[in-house]
Amino acid sequence: MVLELQKPRPVWQIMFSTHHTDVGYLYLVFGITFLFMGGVLAMIIRTHLFFPGQGVLVSDSATFNRIFTVHGLTMLFLFALPVANGIGNILVPIMVRYKDMAYPKLNAIAFWMNPVGAALLWLGFADTTWVSYAPYSIIRAPGPAADMFIFGMKILGISSILSSINFVVTIVKCKHPDLPLRRVPLFAWSMLTVSLMTIVAMPTYASALIMMLTDRLGLSGFFNPFAGGDPIAYLHLFWFTFHPEVYIFLLPAIGMMYEIIPRFSRKPLYSQASGVFAFVMLGIIGFASWGHHMYSTGMDFTTKVVFMIGTLAAVPASGMHVFNFLATMWGGRIRFAAPMKFAVGGIALFFSAGAGGVLNSAMPLDFISHGTYWVVGHMHLFLIGTIGFGFVGMIYYMFPYVTGRMYSEKWASAHFVLMFWGTVQTFFTQHLLGLEGMPRRVYDYPTEFTSWTQLNQISTIGAWMIGASFAIFLASLIYYSAKGKEANMDDPWGIGGKYYYPVAAKNPHGGHSGY
Amino acid sequence: MECTSKQQMKTLIAVSIIALVALALIPQIVHAQLAQQTSAKQYINLRAEVWNEFFRMTTAAFTVGAIVSGTMIWLVWRFRESNPKNKAPTKWEHMDDPTAGSYEEEGH
Amino acid sequence: MGHDTAEWVFVAIVIAVLCYVGVDSWIVQKAVEDVPADAEVIKVTGQQWYWSFEHADGTKEISTLHVKKGHAYKFEIYSRDVMHSFNIPDWVVFEDAVPGHTNHAWFAPDQAGTYPIQCREYCGLLHYNMRGSLVVEDDKS
Ligand code: HEM
Ligand SMILES: [Cu+2]
Ligand SMILES: [Cu+2]
Numbered sequence: 001m002v003l004e005l006q007k008p009r010p011v012w013q014i015m016f017s018t019h020h021t022d023v024g025y026l027y028l029v030f031g032i033t034f035l036f037m038g039g040v041l042a043m044i045i046r047t048h049l050f051f052p053g054q055g056v057l058v059s060d061s062a063t064f065n066r067i068f069t070v071h072g073l074t075m076l077f078l079f080a081l082p083v084a085n086g087i088g089n090i091l092v093p094i095m096v097r098y099k100d101m102a103y104p105k106l107n108a109i110a111f112w113m114n115p116v117g118a119a120l121l122w123l124g125f126a127d128t129t130w131v132s133y134a135p136y137s138i139i140r141a142p143g144p145a146a147d148m149f150i151f152g153m154k155i156l157g158i159s160s161i162l163s164s165i166n167f168v169v170t171i172v173k174c175k176h177p178d179l180p181l182r183r184v185p186l187f188a189w190s191m192l193t194v195s196l197m198t199i200v201a202m203p204t205y206a207s208a209l210i211m212m213l214t215d216r217l218g219l220s221g222f223f224n225p226f227a228g229g230d231p232i233a234y235l236h237l238f239w240f241t242f243h244p245e246v247y248i249f250l251l252p253a254i255g256m257m258y259e260i261i262p263r264f265s266r267k268p269l270y271s272q273a274s275g276v277f278a279f280v281m282l283g284i285i286g287f288a289s290w291g292h293h294m295y296s297t298g299m300d301f302t303t304k305v306v307f308m309i310g311t312l313a314a315v316p317a318s319g320m321h322v323f324n325f326l327a328t329m330w331g332g333r334i335r336f337a338a339p340m341k342f343a344v345g346g347i348a349l350f351f352s353a354g355a356g357g358v359l360n361s362a363m364p365l366d367f368i369s370h371g372t373y374w375v376v377g378h379m380h381l382f383l384i385g386t387i388g389f390g391f392v393g394m395i396y397y398m399f400p401y402v403t404g405r406m407y408s409e410k411w412a413s414a415h416f417v418l419m420f421w422g423t424v425q426t427f428f429t430q431h432l433l434g435l436e437g438m439p440r441r442v443y444d445y446p447t448e449f450t451s452w453t454q455l456n457q458i459s460t461i462g463a464w465m466i467g468a469s470f471a472i473f474l475a476s477l478i479y480y481s482a483k484g485k486e487a488n489m490d491d492p493w494g495i496g497g498k499y500y501y502p503v504a505a506k507n508p509h510g511g512h513s514g515y
Numbered sequence: 516m517e518c519t520s521k522q523q524m525k526t527l528i529a530v531s532i533i534a535l536v537a538l539a540l541i542p543q544i545v546h547a548q549l550a551q552q553t554s555a556k557q558y559i560n561l562r563a564e565v566w567n568e569f570f571r572m573t574t575a576a577f578t579v580g581a582i583v584s585g586t587m588i589w590l591v592w593r594f595r596e597s598n599p600k601n602k603a604p605t606k607w608e609h610m611d612d613p614t615a616g617s618y619e620e621e622g623h
Numbered sequence: 624m625g626h627d628t629a630e631w632v633f634v635a636i637v638i639a640v641l642c643y644v645g646v647d648s649w650i651v652q653k654a655v656e657d658v659p660a661d662a663e664v665i666k667v668t669g670q671q672w673y674w675s676f677e678h679a680d681g682t683k684e685i686s687t688l689h690v691k692k693g694h695a696y697k698f699e700i701y702s703r704d705v706m707h708s709f710n711i712p713d714w715v716v717f718e719d720a721v722p723g724h725t726n727h728a729w730f731a732p733d734q735a736g737t738y739p740i741q742c743r744e745y746c747g748l749l750h751y752n753m754r755g756s757l758v759v760e761d762d763k764s
Contacts, residue, residue: 136705364568370743442750444752446739564655
């Protein structure tokens with residue numbers, strides 16, 4: 001890695017390091033590995049659903065349920081969070097001009113909890129779904145998988161609280177005194193926002209997990225209706241954490257786009273202030289909408305209205321990000337290198353996802369959409385369309401820095417075209433499947449609805465295109481990090497200007513624009 | 516150059532406002548007429564109510580979507596560096612770090 | 624905050640669209656949640672992995688539900704084990720079955736025929752197969 005390919009260091013030196021860039025690489029390697037593991041599961045799911053009537057590939061529903069559960073958990077907690085933390089670790093200290101993270105050892109500890117959590121999730125292979133609603137997760141989900149899931153999530157939750165504390169302290173307390181907080185680059189602002197949100201949101205879920213565990217052991221009955229508890233309480237605790245958490249998954253990707261778009265537009269950001277404002281707004285209003293996941297649980301009209309308003313209130317802030325991106329590009333001279341392609345593709349899909357989200361929040365439409373493939377399509381426009389595209393763009397952006405070499409623009413273009421087309425085909429189609437009534441989390445679907453079969457096949461072919469695009473990605477990551485042309489580290493894309501942040505990290509003492 | 520893009524932005528916004536007003540009104544009128552035709556029924560038609568709402572919302576979403584994606588496609592086409600109109604470097608490119616700080620602070 | 628007018632106008636448009644969405648769905652939701660007073664109650668019970676029904680006159684059915692065209696029905700939805708979700712996609716009937724709670728949904732079919740019933744909340748092994756059918760019959764009485 002860094003230049004490790006040019007000046008190799010023994011691997012254990014990186015593994016036992018507490019330096020922020022080393023911990024960052026560990027996070028990145030970990031996250032990218034699990035992106036591919038989760039991706040393999042996604043391919044299994046979609047291939048299986050190509051035909052109705054027991055499908056192909058997976059021979060029983062128990063296994064299938066475990067596969068989509070672990071796919072979801074992997075992508076969210078072992079890919080999205082670690083990659084955000086990895087890039088955050090590498091860039092945030094540089095952006096705030098500090099020598100390292102505030103607590104380097106804590107940083108390494110937070111990382112090393114991840115493999116433990118990952119092992120528990122994968123060895124357990126639970127079937128609870130990633131939301132693990134009570135009382136299924138308590139009275140029916142088979143152990144030890146479900147118990148391993150609880151401990152795995154517990155560990156990952158603690159890890160994310162620890163790393164959040166670290167980011168908050170690094171940014172707020174350790175930033176250079178000459179650098180006012182409002183001038184801190186927006187990627188660092190996104191990490192600050194999500195870290196604060198994690199610290200507020202995560203403990204709720206952490207305690208719900210403990211209650212779930214004691215319920216499973218029969219010691220308590222918090223969420224178990226057959227022991228006097230209430231499953232709805234679990235849903236509230238879960239979504240109080242996880243609606244904000246969806247912004248926690250999302251905002252780092254938005255922050256990465258803020259890093260990429262001005263660079264490749266050769267233009268200053270349209271408005272730093274509005275970016276900061278929109279992050280802070282989302283960070284606050286994100287806590288006002290968790291009930292939109294529970295419209296159909298028997299919620300009364302007034303409560304629904306409150307949560308609908310809370311949900312809609314968060315939309316203008318997301319809109320401001322889109323506006324900021326487009327206004328930044330306006331009047332620039334844009335180089336469409338790979339990072340920019342992925343960033344712009346990501347904005348388009350982010351917008352589609354957001355429009356779908358507004359529809360979701362309209363209460364009556366819940367009758368049509370909730371619990372169907374519509375939701376799967378909608379959330380993946382965020383998950384792969386925004387987070388996936390933002391992260392992949394950022395990985396291409398970091399590539400010259402980490403390897404000292406250049407990837408191939410040609411293969412990166414192929415990756416982009418296949419992935420964009422595939423994402424649209426897979427997940428737009430799933431919206432239609434949802435409108436036709438196909439429930440999500442199903443192992444099989446009836447043979448008599450031909451349109452279900454057709455739509456599923458279209459969606460699956462799209463998924464294969466995404467799969468192929470990631471095969472290209474993996475191959476070029478490996479090949480070009482060993483064999484790529486040497487990169488010009490001052491200006492890898494030849495876009496002019498000395499404003500490539502990562503270079504400062506490579507060369508802390510080599511006077512690049514004063515960083 | 517600067518001026519025209521500002522102007523274009525303003526035209527775009529004006530067009531969007533008009534489109535959105537139309538968008539808000541037309542479905543209402545259509546809906547009111549449909550409702551009159553079906554008012555002979557004894558109960559409200561639950562599925563028609565919900566699906567009509569769905570179609571009104573998708574009309575809104577697709578209209579906004581057309582504006583946003585149209586703008587994006589135009590932006591990508593117009594401001595790509597390979598566009599002959601973009602031969603000359605922008606006025607920000609001479610700066611050592613054009614992306615530090617933001618638009619408004621650079622005295623735009 | 625340093626936004627310029629273009630951005631404020633943009634934000635205002637977004638807010639206007641959102642207000643439209645909010646008001647419209649408020650009106651529709653209010654209308655569809657209003658259960659007709661003469662609706663006949665049908666008790667619906669979800670359990671792993673089938674639906675059972677009990678009519679107001681005490682008749683019980685499993686998996687297949689018979690109703691009459693032109694009448695309004697109110698579903699009282701229960702669960703005997705884990706969460707399920709009672710769904711008749713063609714009639715936009717959808718509400719969760721939550722153990723320990725009683726939930727409601729209603730409809731008034733105006734078209735005879737057979738329609739699928741399904742479960743739309745993950746409930747374990749055979750969730751995918753927790754299907755039934757609704758038969759709407761012409762009212763001959
Ligand atoms: C190659 C791209 C992907 C494909 C084809 C794909 C496919 C799917 C499918 C078909 C399901 C639905 C399973 C079902 O309801 O039966 C699913 C669920 C899910 N996916 Fe993906 N996925 C992809 C990428 C991602 C990414 C990048 C993320 C997150 C960052 C993600 C997160 C999730 C989550 C959270 C669920 C819900 C799991 C559950 O229902 O418990 N997926 N995926
Ligand atoms: Cu939410
Ligand atoms: Cu079910």
